[in-house]
Every structure is written in structure tokens, then in C-alpha cells.
Amino acid sequence: MAPGDRKKIGEAALIVMRGGLFRYRFYFPPMQAGLHEVFWHRPLVACLSQDTGSPEIAPHDLLTGYMTGYLTDNPDPASAVETLAKISPARGISLCSA
16 A cells, blocks of 8 residues: 555545535436436445455445435435345345335
8 A cells, every 4th residue: 555545545534424415426327216316325345454454345245235216307315215225145136115
């Protein structure tokens, strides 16, 4: 890891901790269900290994994230519909209300 990397990671963490609406999307246009644009918010979590000092990504099934639906004509985060995603090897993805 380069000497300035820890500082940059710390600065990014502070920005995220302050919160906000970043509106970063991997795919556009979003999936649509009825009158709602649907987004799957699936976190990417990593940390430095105490054993190796190298970054390690958390297992993909540790945090499944959640889905939000925003009205297509008025995507207001305050009125979003939210559901939790559960992944089962036998049944695939199921949703439950948050």
C-alpha cells in the first residue's frame, strides 16, 4: 500500500459517514416495476487483513443489501419503497418488507 493510500481511504470514509445522497449508479436506465425505478443497494465491504496487511473483500453472502423503489416521475428518497433481499441457494432471491 502506498503511503498516501491510508489517508485517502480515511478521507473517503469520513465523506461516506457524513451521509448524503450520492446518486452513483452502475446501470442506467434502472429496472422498473410498475411506477417505480428499482435499485439494488448491495454494499462492497473490505478491510485490511491483520494477517497479511492486504485488502480483503467480505464474503458476497454476508451483506445482501436492500432494494429501493422511487416513483419514476418524482424520485424522492424520503418516499422510497424499501425491501430487504434474502439470498437462498435453494430458492434464489426473495424480498421482504424493511
